[in-house]
Amino acid sequence: MCRWLAYSGSPIMLEDIVYKPDHSLIDQSLHSKLGIETTNGDGFGIGWYGHHDTPAIFKEIGPAWNNRNLRELTSHLRSRMFFAHIRASTGSAVQQTNCHPFRHGRWLWMHNGMIAGFHQIRRELALAVSPGLFSCIEGSTDSELMFFLALSLGLEEDPPGAVARMVGLVEETGQRNGVENPMQMTVAVCNGETLWAFRYSTEGRSRSLFHSADIEGLRALYPGNALVRTASDDARLIVSEPLGDVPEVWIEVPEASYAMVHRSRNEIRPFSPAAVATRS
């Protein structure tokens, strides 16, 4: 459906991660290897933390591979935490408000996957969004709605808990409406300080997700590799599919788990949906 990457570490020029590695995200926009579709050309977006607490976002509806503005920006922007996403629409409109990452205050969110039977349960899920947040919804994707559900369920206080409740709610709603495997997702969310990345699907066959290994260790083994050489010791990457040509850089995020990256620390923890108290 989509491909994405998330970076946390010492400030780095975005192009060093987004364009320069072999099989970069730009290459994946034309030739994804592990995605459902080889082409991810229905829009793209980047979100990055710079001078402010609030991140900036840049989104376009054309393909990433031919976008000159993206090429320009990533070669002039440095950031210590950023998201990049390329989209393959499963039918919803190709418009900026459907491009990832989504932003709310200091938070960024992006997603690969889908809510099965979304048309059937979209209304019920929309009603579960906190009334104060409802009018912030601008697009028509399941991904954005998942974000606003997670925000409604406490994302800003307890990200893993809120994502667990969001998934629980989607699964409960879907199953009640006869949808067999409601949730399929890899999701990244961050607040400028910490980054969480979830891999989960109801059926237990989630889309691919990888995190980077310890760069310091890799540097000794691959001193000549560009990606390894460019990255700082504290650099941590989470990606839909591996970049570069050194397989040892990448460790699969296990099924039903999530990564939490804070500075140079990267922990992997189990993930399971949580029940949401019945609404009156």
Add this chain to the structure above:
Amino acid sequence: MCRWLAYSGSPIMLEDIVYKPDHSLIDQSLHSKLGIETTNGDGFGIGWYGHHDTPAIFKEIGPAWNNRNLRELTSHLRSRMFFAHIRASTGSAVQQTNCHPFRHGRWLWMHNGMIAGFHQIRRELALAVSPGLFSCIEGSTDSELMFFLALSLGLEEDPPGAVARMVGLVEETGQRNGVENPMQMTVAVCNGETLWAFRYSTEGRSRSLFHSADIEGLRALYPGNALVRTASDDARLIVSEPLGDVPEVWIEVPEASYAMVHRSRNEIRPFSPAAVATRS
């Protein structure tokens, strides 16, 4: 906010109405005289009935005045009933799904105006959309939501009644939430056979709306006028602001009324909002 025109009559090349008259809709996209904004450059759309019962739509997010595709299409398309709309956004995203006209089955809908306090009451209004229609909503405008509310309230069976109920619902919801003058609208809706155009605002100061006078009569008076000469005897136009240079062509649609055009017949009737039975 926006400008629009609706045509019903013998098949005519779209450019004869959209481009060729003095102060055409294209001119209004740069130099509106009666609109709130002089510039209407936040997207545009046309909808037309051709070979099928279902109308076609063509929408773009750039300004109408520099769009070459619009120029091409209108000079090669003939239609017996069509809508054209230019948009001035009041803040909602500039995207195709926010451009008018909106379509559902055989029906087209377009709007100039706004629901005051929309962000406050958007959720409550969205909940009043029929569950079966909710997932058809693709954009984020008040205009599209008004359309789906009208559809939910019987537009396909009784257009004037459904629009009256939609307005009643919006006013009741707005006023209950402390919005003083919730509704400001000129709306056109058609099904390929009949065209209705409403002019109404809660405060009784609605945006401008005009319908064309009897063309046959004008032809005798202005034999050399291009617009009058091009139009067929059964041509009926409804416009946000007058086209051409013959003021006698245009008759104001009175405050709180609507026009109903069916073939060469054009009736003006009073319009007032209707109460909607309280939902359980």
Add this chain to the structure above:
Amino acid sequence: MCRWLAYSGSPIMLEDIVYKPDHSLIDQSLHSKLGIETTNGDGFGIGWYGHHDTPAIFKEIGPAWNNRNLRELTSHLRSRMFFAHIRASTGSAVQQTNCHPFRHGRWLWMHNGMIAGFHQIRRELALAVSPGLFSCIEGSTDSELMFFLALSLGLEEDPPGAVARMVGLVEETGQRNGVENPMQMTVAVCNGETLWAFRYSTEGRSRSLFHSADIEGLRALYPGNALVRTASDDARLIVSEPLGDVPEVWIEVPEASYAMVHRSRNEIRPFSPAAVATRS
């Protein structure tokens, strides 16, 4: 680089050719089988003859596969002669003026292939364009320049001769500048009455090109096939790669030859470049 199709025959809804067949041009925009690139997502265009002698064109810079306007238009437009093209840029800007087909008066032109070493010889070729036509050049592609060279060399009087001279000029200019195999092309050109399609490359290994077989004969053999059933007896198609699922529909245009389609007549003739008299 690109994929295209050209239709001549009884008026047909464009979608019947552009969208409906298996492996349609829209499918080729994502999954080309015979092209250099599998993805052709750098813009598209259609050109069609309708009510006027001059054809209309509709071009967009996004991919064809997700373009709703293209879907709408092709399902409401009928034409007796039309071109459709999907682009894979080899570096030149993604902009409408670089999308095919190109138009001049009654003429349409589209191209798949490239002039090798174009950056080196672009200026010299541009100088060979007739001064009166030079200012009509709006884009930066080799394809548009080939069109204006052909027009300068007599396209409107003798299409095969002018294309032969254009190729001769490009080859002579390229070779004089040390370019080994200057020309690689399949080109379609028409004037609303007759359609010519050329397959040629300096190295004798041209991109794929096919023309349709006699539809009347196919109808007897494949009465249930949708493409065969939809097409009229006089329908003639020329395509970069076969549509539909009946291989017998398609006959390869031989290397170094061209097809000339006029009404139901389709002749294949040899093609070879012609020398151009030295300019003073």
Add this chain to the structure above:
Amino acid sequence: MCRWLAYSGSPIMLEDIVYKPDHSLIDQSLHSKLGIETTNGDGFGIGWYGHHDTPAIFKEIGPAWNNRNLRELTSHLRSRMFFAHIRASTGSAVQQTNCHPFRHGRWLWMHNGMIAGFHQIRRELALAVSPGLFSCIEGSTDSELMFFLALSLGLEEDPPGAVARMVGLVEETGQRNGVENPMQMTVAVCNGETLWAFRYSTEGRSRSLFHSADIEGLRALYPGNALVRTASDDARLIVSEPLGDVPEVWIEVPEASYAMVHRSRNEIRPFSPAAVATRS
């Protein structure tokens, strides 16, 4: 035709100049006061110097006033020298390669005005571009061609001299072809170190151009003014029309003269076209 601004000074957030002042460039895109057109909605661009010697550029074909990416970028980018431009096309295509600023190596160029009779003399001017630069031309504007002519005539060594020769060439070519007043321009050009801004027209009635007064002096007079307060002592601005609400900030660049800004120095010098040696 267009409106632009150029900044040189201590690094500043782009939005402080582009968005925040009263009657900002964004406001001018809808409501220009001194331009030929009140609306400048046919694309825009910014160019800025950041971490590299080579500037970055960001261009879009829609209007500036509704572009969310521009809003995002200018609120996260700081620069010590930047250009911003909003375009009102006089007919040439609305495409990124026709948007300003244009870039070549370290150089940026933007323009307001026009070459009269451009279609007539475009070919002759194009031939005067250095053969090595010809293939860098991507768009179809007079503005870009003026840039490449200036580059061909020594812009990188002697900017005022090269611009004088470019104007001389355009005037000589125009007049030889019967064009009465060939040149109308305000042009800004910079290399990341120094900024030049020219005001000239053959008829001696050039478009408006202003430079900022000494900020240090203004600060004492208008301590509460936002624009004055935000700008550093070494800030120098050149603009098509005044920003903000303090008229004393702005000094008209005289007819037939140019400003040269280097650090805090701003000199105004006379400008006159120079003859170019006849080409063989």
